[in-house]
Amino acid sequence: MNLISCAALAAALCISVHAAAAAPVKIVAAENFYADVARQIGGAHVQVTSILNNPDQDPHLFEASPSVGRALTHAKIVVYNGADYDPWMDKLLSASKASDRRTIVTGQLAHKQSGDNPHLWYDPSVMPLVAKELATTLEASDPPNAQDYAKNLQSFLAALKPIDARIKAIKAKYASTPVTATEPVFGYMAKALGLDMRNEHFQLSVMNDTEPSASDTAAFESDLRNHAVKLFIYNSQASDGAATRMLALAKQSGVPVLGVTETAPAGKSFQRWMLNELAAVEKALAH
Template identity: 45%
Template sequence: MSLSRLVSGVFALSVCLVSSYALAAPIHIVAAENFYADVAKQVGGDHVEVSSIISNPDVNPHLFEVSPKVARSISDAKIAIYSGIGYDDWMAKLLAGHDKLVKIDVASMTGHEDGDNPHIWYDPHTMLLLSLAIKQELSQLDPAHKAAYQHNWQAFVKSMHPIWKRIDTLRQKYAGTEVTATEPVFGYMFAELGFKVRNLGFQMAVMNDTDPSASQIKALHNDLTEHKVAFLLYNNQVTDPMTDQLKALAEKHKVAIVGATETMPKGTHYQNWINQELTGVQNVLEK
């Protein structure tokens, strides 16, 4: 064999190997929040590489600022997932110039509009619809692994059954329970549980970074001091002097406090996180 033919053969082989690697390379998905990234990884499995921009439960997501590193993280992504309806406007701005990227606006996908409570991931329906959307997009981008995505999606749906069962059990036992919160982070889950949520005006003001009215503050204080609520749900991740004072007031008057976060704790999955939050609610109500 001549040297030229040998070189040509090696080159052709290398091209085939590189092409095979390119086809087998995992699909990069970037999610604004880590709970969406977790669902994407559960559905995509080994065929995706998933990164989340906000993953630290100690960070206030409302004060998040985009860095050049964050902007670079979406440069090679094929799918981007964000919450929408004002919760992560910075992500929508980042994605504006990426026309070839598959963009999943979770709020729009699930029929939510501006002005709705943006903490939509606390509604399990949202995550089921998101998992379906992810499966469909991955199947189109990577039809060779369509069966794997279908299998993973079915496994995710099945893993949510215990959460629905637990919600049903709590709702049957405690529907109508009156509760309050420093912010409406748990609002959709409260609705699933059938709880009556007081002081919504106060909560929305805190969420929107505006000052609650004097009457709203007084009403919440009265609910705590007069034990009109079963517990105070306290957003551990988004705090200020006013919410800290409310927590102290609840403690002073021996009103139970249930903590919650907006971002999923590290080292867990969405299903485990929601179960932990429901355990906190259940433990307080069963005392």
Template identity: 45%
Template sequence: MRINRFIASGVVAAVTAAALTGCSSAGAGDSGKITVVGAENEYSDVAAQIGGKYVTASAVMSNPNTDPHTFEASASVARELSAAQLVIQNGVGYDDFMAKLEKASPNSARRVITAQTVLGLPDSTRNPHLWYDPKTMPAVAAEIAADLEKLDPAHKTTFEQNLTTFDDSLHAWTSALAAFKSAHGGTPVAVTEPVADYALEAAGVDVETPWSLQAAIMNDTDPSPQQSAAQDSLFTAKQVKVFLYNQQVTDSITAHYLSLAHANDVPVVGVYETMPTGYTYQRWMEAEVAALSKAVTDGTSTEKL
């Protein structure tokens, strides 16, 4: 979802509050730990893994039961950012509200990591869900480790060791993607929007849903009749083996496709934009691949992790 289109009122409120309260730069928190804020909780989770006991990490968006469309940045978020020494955000238009809040809560010592910049992606990148791309988190994690080392040189060795541990822990996910591609490459699927498309591409899956429909739903607009008819036929003509939908955004359009999937015995997999409770980033990614595999091999649906 391009969340920035839906949070203007929240940003204005937070920016105003930040200005009125005179938020200023801050060093380490009372605990002496580095204060890290992730725009999304998948990024703050990775920062917590790299920083270990030497960081305090929190996230602006962390509730997987909330529709990202309705997210509103509050005054408390602005205050939180004012104290952050390191901020990690996605970019590509997904969390543009962060730049506005950072500007409203200036902190000359604050470091900002943007996944889009790290990956060298243009603003025209059409799919903003970068954390599903296996290339994203290793690159972002390396930047996190580098910035933590600059903020806390005394624990450089620990950050480097934690980075190695994190990189190694991603092998289970990337191996699962490779194994799926080897066994089930070319599997046709339908989606509502491109939440997990990067991972699906890595798994060798063929996304049959027209991009124009994915983009319409992602940007909260109604698909055209032609787009809807093409999507419907994927189910009624049994042209797909799995249906993946954004579990956080359930509306009449999603309900319609879910109904078609159920009626035509197409197993369903729910994917998330916000990391579900109880997961680390890498365990979350592994769980999504496992759910896809179960759907293909034995027709089991996993609509919610």
């Protein structure tokens, strides 16, 4: 082989190595808010696919398409909620095994068990755990860009501080205020705000797709008719019959109502979504 051929081969090898190093880390997130956090931590070094994106869709009725399975096949990192919220992910991962794929399960990070409230993203203590695990996993998967991931993590954690400040301010003003909800979607955030959440048995029944008992239904109706609660929170992505009836009664009784979602609105970061939800809570409680 002559010198020109050797030089050409060396150049080609360098280009190939550089291209492989520059290839983005493929991440699949079951829910769009985890996808947003993955993009914030990964920056330009990741390619993120989100599965649940539609804020008008009931996540509990989701059925995975073949394209989801294909995306998981090529993913190096997978992030999902766990805690029985997205059981279809376990099935898909079992059907598409990969030895070098890393998984991040929020329920495991938060030490939640089957039967616990699975709406973990509304717990202010949880998303920092997810972000830190993402940064650690990315640093291990892509060491050349470890400093960027560490820097992005610090930026993300700093961007959560306004949420913590708003929670603290609302709690100082409205702690112990009685509120109710059709299901425990907002439960962790309500607890962080110090609100007195009522009718929790009714909420668990709706979450588990069972009919609330007559006594739980009567207690809920009494709270609304007698204005024993200052706010009615409902899941705007679900249409359970019992919950729909309570929503109608809340409006009829003049109790302020607030719809919350299980997926982030299109085009909004996780931080902006949480801040908007908190602003809506504060506005409703002020009535």
